[in-house]
Amino acid sequence: MAVSTVASTIPPPFSASAPSAPPGCGSDGPSDRFRRRKDVTVHELDGEALLFHPLTANSHRLNATALLIWTACDGRNTAGDIAEQLLSIYEIDLPSALRAVESFLDELRRHDLLEATESGAGPTGISANHPAARGTA
């Protein structure tokens, strides 16, 4: 009997094997905000998560860092915002965090786990709800 679905593990954003890409080289611009698909089922398990996409019938495992990024994809945050959030948790510099976040967002996009959102930030990749942006508004 065949297994009914194909399942995959999304690579952790900070793993050595994760492909890295320079900021902004994906299909989205630096000002794009990211929103996770509403129809994806999420089960949090010991700080990690199991995602299930009902249309592609794929399941994906997120590690703790990936789950943090996934949670931050609420339609208001840009990649820059999410990278900023990671800086408060991990001892990495902003360019590294941004590369890792964008790489992971590419992965989420490739698996159709993100919804399209409208752009809403300036060319720096800092969105309107970013502390830096709020400070200059």
Next chain:
Amino acid sequence: MNHEPPPETSFYQLGVVRAAINTPIRRFRDEYRALYYPFESVAPLPNAVTVDVRPARRLLGRCLRYRIDVNGRFRFSPTKFHELLPYVEWAVNWELPRVMPEYLQLHASSMEFEGAGVIFAGDSGSGKSTLATALLARGWRYLCDEFALIHTASLQLHPFPRAICMKRSGDHILERLGLTTHRGPRYLKGVKGYVSFVNPLQVRPDAIGCPAPVRFVIFPSYSCGAEPTLVPVGRAEAALDLHRVCFNLFSCQRPGTDVLAEVVRGASCYRLQSGEIDQTCALLEDLVTGGTRSAVPRVRSLVAC
């Protein structure tokens, strides 16, 4: 001129699975009954998986091809008599996801030990049946060697005590455990080659386990000569691996991933590197008993076929 006797139907209640074997081939009917007679039901069983086995092509009175239908659908056409039993088993398995949506069905062996359900999930060749047989001989109770049937509402593992199918490579294990196989003869099972069947009730009269909550999920892999080891695995990873071996993720009564997530939440999950069978079983017994019962007396076969 057709000398074919009329088909007769026998009913079997194999744990939560009901099967009706309908065949005019008396030799096959006897063969099946010899393996499953403790589970035979005198009364017809409603909603049974009905397997029709009949000769499809004859030449000079000799059957050249058989035909196996399940619930009215054609499934297999084996050419040899000793292929029939494995194909009938396979045909019943194939039908379960359709007829039993109240169970999430995993390609895994399942056992019960003192009320705790244990799932051994892995690909073919990972040693699921061998482990099930060896643990059964050491006092564990048998649920199934090919399926973990998880009730979607209660999340309990349920028994489907089909005969344990052992590949030829498991012969020395059976010999060491002192277990006998069903009627001795070999059956031919597709790519697995020649297999034999072990009737769990011939190992011990109380061999069949009761419904039990899943307390352990084990992913075994076998390596000859390896030191048996257990490595904890995260629950998300375990759920993903169970997803890979699920037969009816989309056709069971509840969303399959919800069931899997709940199952792993209540279980401890490990990868097992299995090696020498007694050491491997002792390691598993240490795990499920918390180290309080590492030497379970081995039970030898009670009934010789």
